[in-house]
Amino acid sequence: MTQPLPSYQEKSAAVKERFAELYQRPLELELNGLSKTFTKPDGSPVQALLDIDLKIHRRELIAVLGASGCGKSTLIRIIAGLETPTTGEALLQGESIDGPCSQRGMVFQSYTLFPWLTVLRNVMFGLEATGHSPVTAESEARQWIELVGLKKFENAYPDQLSGGMKQRVAIARALANEPRVLLMDEPFGALDAHTRADMQSYLLQIWRNVDVTILFVTHDLDEAIYLADRILVLSPNPGQVQEFIENPVPRPRSPEQFSSPEFLATKEHVENLIHPPEARSEPVNLPILKLTQQDDRVE
Amino acid sequence: MTIAPFLILGKRKKWLEIRKDLSPRAASLLTLASFLTPLALWCIISYTPFLWHPDVKLDIGSSGATVYTAGDQVGKDYYPQLRQEAREANDQLLSASQAGEPVTASSRANIKTLRALGPISVRNGLLHEGQLTSDADIFQLWRQAAEEPAVFRRIPLSEENQEIARQNWTILSDASETYDKATFPKEKLLGLIPQGKPANPVYLPAPHEVLLTGWEQWTRPAEDGKPTMGARLGQSIGIVFGGFLVAALIAVPLGVIAGSFDGISKLFEPFADFFRYMPAPAFATLLVAVLGAHHAPKVALVLIGTFPHLFLMICKTTRLLDRSLLEAAQTLGATRKRLLAKVVVPGILPQLYNDLRIALGWAWTWLVIAELIGVKSGLTEIIDTQGVRRNFDQVYPVIILIGLIGFSTDQLLAWLRPRFFPWVPNARKPSIFTRLLRRAS
Numbered sequence: 153m154t155q156p157l158p159s160y161q162e163k164s165a166a167v168k169e170r171f172a173e174l175y176q177r178p179l180e181l182e183l184n185g186l187s188k189t190f191t192k193p194d195g196s197p198v199q200a201l202l203d204i205d206l207k208i209h210r211r212e213l214i215a216v217l218g219a220s221g222c223g224k225s226t227l228i229r230i231i232a233g234l235e236t237p238t239t240g241e242a243l244l245q246g247e248s249i250d251g252p253c254s255q256r257g258m259v260f261q262s263y264t265l266f267p268w269l270t271v272l273r274n275v276m277f278g279l280e281a282t283g284h285s286p287v288t289a290e291s292e293a294r295q296w297i298e299l300v301g302l303k304k305f306e307n308a309y310p311d312q313l314s315g316g317m318k319q320r321v322a323i324a325r326a327l328a329n330e331p332r333v334l335l336m337d338e339p340f341g342a343l344d345a346h347t348r349a350d351m352q353s354y355l356l357q358i359w360r361n362v363d364v365t366i367l368f369v370t371h372d373l374d375e376a377i378y379l380a381d382r383i384l385v386l387s388p389n390p391g392q393v394q395e396f397i398e399n400p401v402p403r404p405r406s407p408e409q410f411s412s413p414e415f416l417a418t419k420e421h422v423e424n425l426i427h428p429p430e431a432r433s434e435p436v437n438l439p440i441l442k443l444t445q446q447d448d449r450v451e
Numbered sequence: 452m453t454i455a456p457f458l459i460l461g462k463r464k465k466w467l468e469i470r471k472d473l474s475p476r477a478a479s480l481l482t483l484a485s486f487l488t489p490l491a492l493w494c495i496i497s498y499t500p501f502l503w504h505p506d507v508k509l510d511i512g513s514s515g516a517t518v519y520t521a522g523d524q525v526g527k528d529y530y531p532q533l534r535q536e537a538r539e540a541n542d543q544l545l546s547a548s549q550a551g552e553p554v555t556a557s558s559r560a561n562i563k564t565l566r567a568l569g570p571i572s573v574r575n576g577l578l579h580e581g582q583l584t585s586d587a588d589i590f591q592l593w594r595q596a597a598e599e600p601a602v603f604r605r606i607p608l609s610e611e612n613q614e615i616a617r618q619n620w621t622i623l624s625d626a627s628e629t630y631d632k633a634t635f636p637k638e639k640l641l642g643l644i645p646q647g648k649p650a651n652p653v654y655l656p657a658p659h660e661v662l663l664t665g666w667e668q669w670t671r672p673a674e675d676g677k678p679t680m681g682a683r684l685g686q687s688i689g690i691v692f693g694g695f696l697v698a699a700l701i702a703v704p705l706g707v708i709a710g711s712f713d714g715i716s717k718l719f720e721p722f723a724d725f726f727r728y729m730p731a732p733a734f735a736t737l738l739v740a741v742l743g744a745h746h747a748p749k750v751a752l753v754l755i756g757t758f759p760h761l762f763l764m765i766c767k768t769t770r771l772l773d774r775s776l777l778e779a780a781q782t783l784g785a786t787r788k789r790l791l792a793k794v795v796v797p798g799i800l801p802q803l804y805n806d807l808r809i810a811l812g813w814a815w816t817w818l819v820i821a822e823l824i825g826v827k828s829g830l831t832e833i834i835d836t837q838g839v840r841r842n843f844d845q846v847y848p849v850i851i852l853i854g855l856i857g858f859s860t861d862q863l864l865a866w867l868r869p870r871f872f873p874w875v876p877n878a879r880k881p882s883i884f885t886r887l888l889r890r891a892s
Binding site: 257281335 | 773
């Protein structure tokens with residue numbers, strides 16, 4: 153590398169100003185001393201999350217990163233109301249979270265579309281569940297389907313859609329309820345690289361136009377840095393906040409920024425947090441025993 | 452046509468690959484073969500006399516020490532002995548008459564010997580069933596047997612029986628050319644030697660016999676209070692579907708609830724698990740004592756036989772529903788009632804449909820035992836009464852009928868499934884029978 157990378161903490165004036173404005177916004181989500189202990193089938197306890205404190209402001213886009221098993225999914229499931237914390241509390245706009253509700257929409261990695269409903273009926277599901285009349289539900293749902301660009305497919309069954317399309321329906325379905333918070337648990341993890349990149353720009357466009365705060369769990373560093381305002385890095389065993397990083401990459405985001413100095417600096421820092429250099433294993437040298445020596449110069 | 456499967460076999464090694472689907476053409480051919488092979492086997496065994504045929508079916512019975520009437524079957528090993536006994540009896544009569552001391556017999560015994568020519572004459576179309584006791588007609592047949600044996604065309608008389616006919620006719624015609632009770636000879640007539648054809652055991656009637664008897668059963672009018680075949684089938688279907696519907700009516704809601712709520716599951720499932728190991732027929736006498744001897748205990752037996760399994764299967768089906776669908780619905784604001792009605796039920800419906808199909812199959816398997824308890828009824832009454840009388844040609848059509856009805860109901864339900872559940876991915880794949888039908892048209 154010819155030029156040394158800047159520190160990930162160095163921010164341009166515009167970015168600093170943006171964060172200052174962001175912190176002025178009202179609090180959307182607050183976690184106070186949140187811990188979660190699971191009991192394994194053999195009866196022994198597992199500490200999944202320990203003492204998480206977090207303040208998230210309106211319309212922030214937060215990425216949650218961490219090695220697998222660090223409790224990122226547990227964290228997001230507690231906010232969704234699908235798990236209850238062992239100690240501590242989670243607040244949405246100052247009110248304690250108690251069970252799932254339409255205020256906190258969720259998008260899962262496994263799509264979770266209802267296979268027996270068409271795209272239109274899937275998107276209508278939440279609207280009907282929250283008391284909209286079928287007529288309003290249908291016209292509302294149509295608008296959301298148009299927003300994610302699936303107008304032509306509104307009568308298709310989920311099974312007939314590609315992975316990316318399914319996830320767009322899932323996003324439309326969650327947003328149709330106009331939730332305060334959109335929780336996304338590795339939503340693009342099952343998609344191929346190309347679709348994944350498309351979905352990331354989709355998500356940024358949607359987020360720009362919809363009044364919603366997004367919590368985005370991922371294990372892909374590029375994805376986290378490309379999307380997020382702030383990146384929450386969790387350390388495993390037990391899951392604790394390792395660092396809450398202010399992303400120095402300016403907005404609006406575009407794929408060219410993947411090679412910008414701020415991006416690379418942030419990526420290097422996060423990489424070191426998640427996989428510390430001292431913990432990295434030596435490159436594997438296979439014993440040459442069974443490997444035949446060939447003269448073809450492949451490398 | 453017969454060579455086609457082998458051509459495919461030769462062309463494609465795919466036939467021996469593990470878990471590889473065959474081409475639709477090959478699959479259709481094999482499906483056809485799976486039905487035609489047993490049928491062909493049955494035909495070959497039935498219609499190739501040298502292949503098995505361990506019995507002899509008598510056209511002429513025996514009236515010696517052991518009485519067999521025409522139509523009876525005797526073992527292949529015993530048949531020569533039976534004939535030998537008849538010959539020896541005749542030899543004694545002959546030697547006595549040569550010695551000048553002809554044996555006399557009661558007219559009743561001689562009439563019996565006379566009538567022994569009846570059945571084979573009927574089978575040759577020379578006599579009606581109703582004339583079997585008309586001695587005047589049979590008397591004339593003896594003349595024909597002696598003078599023009601060629602009229603016994605379909606089933607000819609053996610040489611030795613022709614000779615016996617000639618000798619007897621000499622005695623008979625000496626007295627009178629026509630039957631006359633008064634002048635009927637007292638000299639003992641020679642007995643016909645048993646004769647017959649190789650036959651399979653009575654428990655394996657030939658396909659055409661089964662087919663004809665089946666047709667005859669369906670066209671037989673109701674007589675002395677016995678129901679027609681259609682009415683019997685109606686009774687049997689009533690028992691199968693009655694038991695199945697009651698089982699489904701209880702098992703579906705209970706299974707869905709138990710599969711959804713762990714408390715209900717723990718309360719009901721362990722006992723159902725225990726109960727299903729108690730064989731339903733073990734309750735037969737109890738059911739008759741409580742519910743009477745007619746329709747009710749039979750329906751109840753089918754119910755007992757299917758309910759516990761169906762209930763447990765529906766519990767499992769409900770639990771197999773992807774939990775994340777429920778979580779997604781909850782984050783969309785669905786209440787518990789809506790989760791059950793709009794997620795659990797529609798989510799398991801395609802599998803529930805298949806569960807019910809399987810349960811209907813079980814219900815059919817309980818039918819025969821159910822109809823045997825109390826007052827025998829329906830199709831089973833034929834199976835039981837005719838089977839005991841060894842009229843197996845009456846039994847097979849009924850067994851095959853039960854199989855056909857059960858199988859075709861299931862195929863119909865399988866064919867309907869993609870129409871009920873268009874979203875199920877492999878439901879759009881045509882069933883093997885749809886493909887066969889398409890090939891045929």
